[in-house]
Amino acid sequence: MAQAVEEWYKQMPVITRSYLTAAVVTTIGCSLEIISPYHPYLNPRLVVKQYQFWRLVTNFLYFRKMDLDFLFHMFFLARYCKLLEENSFRGRTADFFYMLLFGASVLTGIVLLGGMIPYLSESFAKIIFLSNSLTFMMVYVWSKQNPFIHMSFLGLFTFTAAYLPWVLLGFSVLVGASAWVDLLGMIAGHAYYFLEDVYPRMTGRRPLKTPSLIKALFADDPVVVARPVNVRFAAPQPEELHQD
Numbered sequence: 001m002a003q004a005v006e007e008w009y010k011q012m013p014v015i016t017r018s019y020l021t022a023a024v025v026t027t028i029g030c031s032l033e034i035i036s037p038y039h040p041y042l043n044p045r046l047v048v049k050q051y052q053f054w055r056l057v058t059n060f061l062y063f064r065k066m067d068l069d070f071l072f073h074m075f076f077l078a079r080y081c082k083l084l085e086e087n088s089f090r091g092r093t094a095d096f097f098y099m100l101l102f103g104a105s106v107l108t109g110i111v112l113l114g115g116m117i118p119y120l121s122e123s124f125a126k127i128i129f130l131s132n133s134l135t136f137m138m139v140y141v142w143s144k145q146n147p148f149i150h151m152s153f154l155g156l157f158t159f160t161a162a163y164l165p166w167v168l169l170g171f172s173v174l175v176g177a178s179a180w181v182d183l184l185g186m187i188a189g190h191a192y193y194f195l196e197d198v199y200p201r202m203t204g205r206r207p208l209k210t211p212s213l214i215k216a217l218f219a220d221d222p223v224v225v226a227r228p229v230n231v232r233f234a235a236p237q238p239e240e241l242h243q244d
Contacts, residue, residue, distance in 0.1 A: 013082060023063060044115070076136075097218065106192075136182050137185040138189070141193055144190075149161040
């Protein structure tokens, strides 16, 4: 059993493995009071006035209490982060990292701006960890890129992957969880999907080009598609037909 878990962990792509490890270590550390939960949470005032910039990162690593909800989000993090990195972003680790960076920036921006809006500021002030929202963003992006895959929810009913975010949102409401967290993830995910997939098809321009600095951090192996031997991909030339 332990060996199987070790092999599963080692086979994870680098971004998925790194994020999952950081999330588990941070959450366990806070649960055991090795790390104070007051250190990782998002606090704009402390970031700006006391230069505690690490909060912009650590709030995406802490998943609160180690309960069923924690296991639930770890499953989705490991599954859909891995699926995206191994399939949609295969050979494009830098682009995948940039997607997460874009999502984290959008989520942080929404919370900061929402805190300035009357009647909404109180709701946004309660959002001090965005780890669940970033995980939900990855689920949303995966569902948009794989809309026709058939899925089942707890064996109760089947649906296509395009409806997965809405199914999970409905489940969160049923169990009494805050819908804001999932909605923020959907907003960030749709922003990325529109700018990366929809807008380039409409205009021919791609606004979310990965910066060269980020590309330099990741040395991706090129994805090579092998061509079968002795297989023609074009019609033979007339002179080839009359060689005999």
